[in-house]
Amino acid sequence: MFKVPPVPAQRLPALLRAMPKAELHIHIEGSLEPEMIFALAQRNGVQLPYASVEALRSAYAFTDLQSFLDIYYAGASVLLHEQDFYDLGRAYLARAAMDNVAHAELFFDPQTHTARGVAMETVVGGLHRACVEARAELGISSALILCFLRHLSEEDAFATLAEAEPHLARIDGFGLDSSEKGNPPSKFERVFARCRALGKPVVAHAGEEGPPEYIGQALDLLGSARIDHGVRALEDAGLVARLVREGVPLTVCPLSNIRLCVFKTMADHTLGQLLAQGVKVTLNSDDPAYFGGYMNDNIRAVQAAFHFDAATWYRLARNSFEASFASDAEKSGWIARLDACVAAG
Ligand code: ADE
């Protein structure tokens, strides 16, 4: 394993910006900036219940996950055409590349679009075109993970999966998101069995607002390869031991957890304790347009609260590549770049 050289404290911020990293928990609809919401509303003739970008932004005062989701789904209603999904994906990937994100696995929520009459092909087609072009023009690698909305029924999820099946060549995995409380992973056990039978990796949001038992269910009943959030794992010592033993990655989203009141302040966040106990933590932005920051903003906020050393930051970046769904060859290439970047200080 690469030995991390000591990095002087004043050099660390530049290193954290420059080091290559992967983003594994980003809802592409959550990268829809207020300016783009207004531009798309105008382009598509959609009426918004806000008078201005500023008025919309000032509504971003969330008290919990549901208070955010209500605004997030309303914002997504301006996305209608293939070009809209392309523009959204392309804007996020350009922004991520600026933070030296080498690889991003994008969640998308087709049910919030198909329910408005938008075809699955429109959503997948636009996002896929953005991924292909961003790779060619910016060198950023990406993948698409279709998420089922857990507040909707199993039947709805199965219908969505059937609509997705003609597009499987452009879908790299499946996930589970939306309102966690009262919608346990067990509700989607049969849907996820079908996803896995199709040969795709699966992930699930669990232990964001929901109890630690939901993390166990996501592993045992869904076969989740990673846990999205998972920050409530710390309430169950046996579960933490299991996450460490099995090397289960957590895709932690620090700014999101503060903005959705999961923790009061960054200093209260459990990510330091999870890391110290040996859990494979990764850092991510979740819904950057709503929570005050993209990848490097999250890194800066964590560093301001925790003052990690270079070896810990190396571990976090390396975890992000190891936990990705990319090939072993791609992972080795990114980790070699990470090693070179850290060695150069
Ligand atoms: N959809 C978008 N962001 C989400 C989050 N943080 N939790 C659950 N569902 C989401």
Ligand code: ZN
């Ligand atoms: Zn999320």
